[in-house]
Amino acid sequence: MKLLKTTFAALMVTSAAVTAAAACETTLRSSDTHPDGYPTVEAVKYIGEQLKEQTGDRLCIEVFHSAQLGEEKDTIEQTQFGVIDMNRVSLGPFNNIIEETQIPSLPYIFRSVEHMHTVMDGEIGQQILDAFSDHDLVGLAFYDGGSRSFYNSEKPIKSMDDLAGMKFRVMQSDMFVDMVSALGANATPMPYGEVYSSIQTGVIDGAENNWPSYDSSGHFEVAKYYTLDQHLIVPEVLVMAKSSFEKLSAEDQELIKQIAKDSVPVMRELWEAREKESEARVREAGVEIVTDIDKTPFIEAMAPVYEKYVTSDKLKAMVEAIQATE
Template sequence: MTVKTLTAALLTTVALAAPAFAECEVTLRSSDTHPDGYPTVEGVKHMAAQAKEASDGRICIEVFPSSQLGEEKDTIEQTQFGVIDMVRASFGSFNDIVPEAQLLSLPYLFRSEAHLHAVMDGPIGDELADAFAEHDLIALAYYDGGSRSFYNNQKPITSIEDLAGMKFRVMQSDVFVDMMSALGANATPMPYGEVYSSIQTGVIDGAENNWPSYDSSGHYEVAKYFTLDQHLMVPELVAVSKTKWDALSPEDQEILRAAAESSEPVQRKLWADQEKASEEKVLAAGAEIVRDIDKTPFIEAMVPVYEKYVTTDAFKDLVKRIQDTQEGATQ
């Protein structure tokens, strides 16, 4: 999608929605690839409600779910340009933009969701926000994205050998491609919205994602074998365009930061509830889940991936500090 095409579509959408937001002095358009009701969408809606209340109705955030403004890669670029005001996207989608983001996509970096929260809610999360600011994106909130695992339509994956030669969709990021190569599989980067039909038609054998995405996308309908190897725990980011941010008053910036912070525990609770509901749904639909798997060979296969991306002293230090962070740590 070109800047011109996206801008035209965006202006049309805004024109249609204008009456509902006519009373707002500041209107921020926020993009999300997931459907309405999804935990990330609802998290940003909570942020919107808090910002509107705290500003006495002056600040409004209009959420566009279901990739209405484009796929993640496109909407991230448009947020950098200031065409879109806000974006909610997986950290993995920023890998080729913000070098530090790649480190959080390293397989098996996080031990648990509690470990992930301790890292993102502490000083390391602040450092990452500074890195995003250098690329015209202001990080406002870190949401849960769960653990990502493999699913396919060919066979249960019970060992690393089962991945050999299989074709899996990955996000459009070099680190994901290298991860699949290290596991002996073939990576096919493509937009999230193309995965269902690509599995259905045999372009790919499967993909990797979390319980809610496996459910809400309908991927379980065409790829019933789901292996809980939990190779990635990649956080989600809510970011605002630096161009838009710099145009706001310090008071409005503080309102947005506070609203974003208040939305984090809400989204995380919704995420935990959705994971449970999604698991129950796909099991009832006949999905076959492989739960007991020896992760050691998978972890050992990631050595060359770490060697490729953790190259500088600064990156090595950051990875070590992430690994050394204890669950339950506070800022």
């Protein structure tokens, strides 16, 4: 019933865009939970502009931002059914669906953002994109999700001891629940759109995210303590419904794949600028930011998470390959 409701909502919102996209023969509907102007939203708009220009108005993309088509878990299902044509989603919600996505979602798997770029732009990244094909999806490109850190409404977190017993929202991923539990805190999976009110009302103490999301969501208004532990550097992924993809000609399929890859440096440039803007805005708002923190105990606490999720020879080889990547 929930899927039917969200599907109906998606169709209603889509119908409102038909007039705007009437100039195109085919308009692809793309979803994003982030607000208009966010780097991922603008990157998909770039794809749409290039696609429209290079196909002579045959193909266009209409981007529905701000979770207009639903929260990420619901939009994944809609994309698998072909109700939504394209979708920008965090890798976290895919962890329980596609095992390969668990590896770049592991805490502290990447040494830096640059390390993540090298890995995801290479053979390992392509291997993970290919894995989407068994789940009625086509993996197109990886975008940046920044480094994620804890923020809360109660106190500055300066060590693992400070996390004990606190309640943090995490994405709907078993791995992220286990990560928070390994640090001694309590994890509460919930949709992104419910976090602000949940912190405000005390249902949870805080959450974890990157600078732009912490800023654009307004979470810094209700959670004024931010600790740069940078436990996750999780890429985000742009996928397409396999049913929508297969309706296109081979030439158009290759064109979409190429333009999606071309959008990655565009997104990264926007992301870097947005991170700086968001950090400055948050600091100006008087948020207490903890930067001097020993990450070693955090990293060591992740041993049981790796043991639980890196089980097959394939996944172990992937971890080893990432760690060996310079």
